[in-house]
Amino acid sequence: MYQFNQIPSKAQIQKQIRRIVFGKEVYCPVCKTRRVYKTQERYRCRKCRIRFSLLSHTWLSNMKLPLQQFWLVLWCWTIQIPVKQGVKMTKLSELTVRHWYEEFRSHIPENEDILEQFVQLDEAYFGGRKGRALFLGKQVGSRKLAYQILSHTNPNREHTWKFLHEYVAPDTVLNTDGAAIYKEINQWWPVYHNRDIHKKFEFTHTSEIEGMFGVLRTFIRRMYHHVTVAKLPSVVREFCFRFSHAEMLDSPYEYLLITLRLVPTR
Ligand SMILES: [Zn+2]
Known part of the structure; x- marks a missing residue:
């Protein structure tokens, strides 16, 4: 199904996400200890006992797509593949592609430039x-x-x-x-x-x-x-961000680098 050279293997994607979210070594998103161990696809903290995954404490915590398919839809969005064509390439429904494009837009950082001269x-x-x-x-x-x-x-x-x-x-x-x-x-x-x-x-x-x-x-x-x-604000934000910071949308990796963070927990 994934015939695109641009899409890394599942293991490679996991490695990239791990590096973006946790840096060199995985730690517990709640108590921050590095005393964690891996069980299948997830991790468990030895100290506070919580289970977590690479994405469970980020804005992608509810992401249900297989990683490669997710990467593909994100790749389509970063290189400005139109929705209709994205549907063909990902084999996802138009509703799903629109949903993800919208999610990607809405997590673009707010532009804080002051214009001068x-x-x-x-x-x-x-x-x-x-x-x-x-x-x-x-x-x-x-x-x-x-x-x-x-x-x-x-x-x-x-x-x-x-x-x-x-x-x-x-x-x-x-x-x-x-x-x-x-x-x-x-x-x-x-x-x-x-x-x-x-x-x-x-x-x-x-x-x-x-x-x-x-x-x-x-x-x-x-x-x-x-x-x-209703969607005009996020589309305009996307447009302006692409114009001003094209380099930050060069690849799914670049995009996730600026948008993916551990969300503070109680
Ligand atoms: Zn912990």
Whole structure:
């Protein structure tokens, strides 16, 4: 069933997961002692007697797929195999593939970049009248992005201010289009603001950010076909993370390295 060279053996996967979660030597996730022993697929602590597995104290504790199949669906997601094609490759149902893609998205770390120097900011709308407005900012000439999703499609200057306050450093040169929500925004947050009022200048001042919206829409269509407003936040987060930190999604190993941790226990 697993004809893909990219999928390691079960033992190799276990070894990689063990290294990511525990480092050199397995220890008890509850009392931290290294006095543990292995029984078949699981471990047992000699001190506090709990049983655990490599994944039992991580966000993958409820993962029921065989390891190689799990690795395959994760591999498909990391290299941006569209859902439909992922179904064919993994032999899982579309529901299951969508579920796992969603899980993978939702465990991507939150982006905490602050944009500075030269920034382009624009907004786009998703999901029609009852949809969402998305602010997206890009530091010009870099791979730094920041975004904010509103619960409606009626942004005003206060929303713009909130975005700037949270994601844009003071004294930044800010380029926006001529929309009213950006009007005199430099009186709300200390930026040097260039606002394109004439159509002919728009391309020069906001071309990078408008390009990003195009790439985002293409990404959604290609990878997921469509996205509901409920799933928009995690899809946008995935998109931005892929753009800013492509190297962290090079392989299932790289992805698990940044997302898989022992969850603190009581
Ligand atoms: Zn223990």
